[in-house]
Amino acid sequence: MSNLNQFLETMWVDYTKMNPQAAQIFQAFSKGNKHVLNDHIALRTFNHPKLGIKSLAKHFEKYGYKDCGEYFFKEKKLYAKHYEHQTNPDMPKIFISELELEKMPEFVQKTINQIVELIPQNKIDSEEFIFSGTHWPIEHSVYEKLAEVSEYASWVYAWGFRPNHFTVSINHLDQFKNIQDLNVFVKGLGVKLNASGGEIKGTPEELLEQSSTMANEEPVQFKEGIFKIPACYYEFAKRYPLANGKLYQGFIAKSADKIFESTNKQN
Numbered sequence: 144m145s146n147l148n149q150f151l152e153t154m155w156v157d158y159t160k161m162n163p164q165a166a167q168i169f170q171a172f173s174k175g176n177k178h179v180l181n182d183h184i185a186l187r188t189f190n191h192p193k194l195g196i197k198s199l200a201k202h203f204e205k206y207g208y209k210d211c212g213e214y215f216f217k218e219k220k221l222y223a224k225h226y227e228h229q230t231n232p233d234m235p236k237i238f239i240s241e242l243e244l245e246k247m248p249e250f251v252q253k254t255i256n257q258i259v260e261l262i263p264q265n266k267i268d269s270e271e272f273i274f275s276g277t278h279w280p281i282e283h284s285v286y287e288k289l290a291e292v293s294e295y296a297s298w299v300y301a302w303g304f305r306p307n308h309f310t311v312s313i314n315h316l317d318q319f320k321n322i323q324d325l326n327v328f329v330k331g332l333g334v335k336l337n338a339s340g341g342e343i344k345g346t347p348e349e350l351l352e353q354s355s356t357m358a359n360e361e362p363v364q365f366k367e368g369i370f371k372i373p374a375c376y377y378e379f380a381k382r383y384p385l386a387n388g389k390l391y392q393g394f395i396a397k398s399a400d401k402i403f404e405s406t407n408k409q410n
């Protein structure tokens with residue numbers, strides 16, 4: 144692939160296949176030729192030596208991205224880093240999280256180690272890996288068993304490697320004064336928002352407010368047949384300025400912790 148814009152566009156196309164709702168919301172935001180800018184794109188992986196954050200980040204670092212922050216999610220056994228483009232602030236940040244396998248029960252470790260062994264190293268080294276999906280056969284019974292321990296583990300097991308969510312920058316959408324107005328607009332499209340910890344995560348004092356849709360359920364072909372499972376979600380972020388006048392660019396672990404739950408199964 145020849146340039147970063149094309150790479151990000153291919154990620155968006157793959158993502159909207161998993162999340163047609165995002166394409167619908169994006170169109171509603173862009174009505175009247177409005178430009179919709181992304182705040183960040185999020186990816187999920189495991190901290191397996193072949194597959195940790197670094198193995199995904201290298202595909203962005205070559206385009207000028209740099210490691211700019213780290214986050215810990217003790218309860219969910221996750222670790223994450225965010226990357227920013229060094230010269231173009233309009234480029235979305237990249238947020239990559241990894242499941243800490245050594246903190247998982249033996250069944251999870253064994254399953255993940257088995258599926259990781261099936262991925263050829265040259266696939267991981269090619270940038271198409273970012274939207275390559277699964278590289279292993281999937282079983283619904285294994286998916287359910289993983290989900291009992293870690294919803295995150297089951298998501299990556301079933302969907303593989305692809306954008307988990309895109310996030311729109313509310314600061315760059317002049318039709319909405321605040322995140323509350325945007326949430327009302329999105330719900331008006333018939334879309335359900337993630338209400339875990341309240342619809343709005345974070346406060347202006349924390350310099351970042353976020354909300355997100357609940358992931359839609361999409362059909363997946365498992366060994367046992369086709370099952371509908373939560374896919375991807377769309378997120379919205381409003382940033383506030385630091386004392387120096389520049390918008391805060393980091394993330395709030397407490398808020399992100401709740402946002403992860405946007406791929407939880409809804410009853």
Ligand code: NI
Pocket residue numbers: 183185238308310378402
């Ligand atoms: Ni996010």
